[in-house]
Amino acid sequence: MELPNHDLKELFDQLGLPSSRAEIERFIEMHRPLPQGMRLADAPFWTPAQAQFLNEEFHDDADWVPLVDQLNALLHVQAPH
Template identity: 75%
Template sequence: MELSNHALKDLFDQLGLPSEQGDIEHFIESHRPLPDDLRLADAPFWTPAQAQFLKEEFLDDADWAPLVDQLNALLHQPTRH
């Protein structure tokens, strides 16, 4: 696998989501924590196309996989109090 030159902003752009830093932070805060047994691509807030993209990129260990993994970790973290 080649190292990705993408940033989390780029992944949000790829998913068709607002991608400014504040938008990303709001998305993560409003959707976490995901249950430990829920895979990222199976979360209910994705469109079918977004879910398919996340699943394929992760399973194929593709260019976007490190960022998908990063987003997965962020969304599974407990909320801050």
């Protein structure tokens, strides 16, 4: 069985967020860095539905997990100066 191969655009679509490359980059720049130790789903900018989706996908080890992990890493990185 072949697993779905999602990308960040699809994850942003799933979250109901603007999903062009520029909009994704803008979102990441605007919200990073998340405090060390803060879980992605606990970030204050998510709606309750978005946070629930992120929690469920992570805990269910769903096919979105690699993308959720990638977004988590991108949001925890300090912006370059």
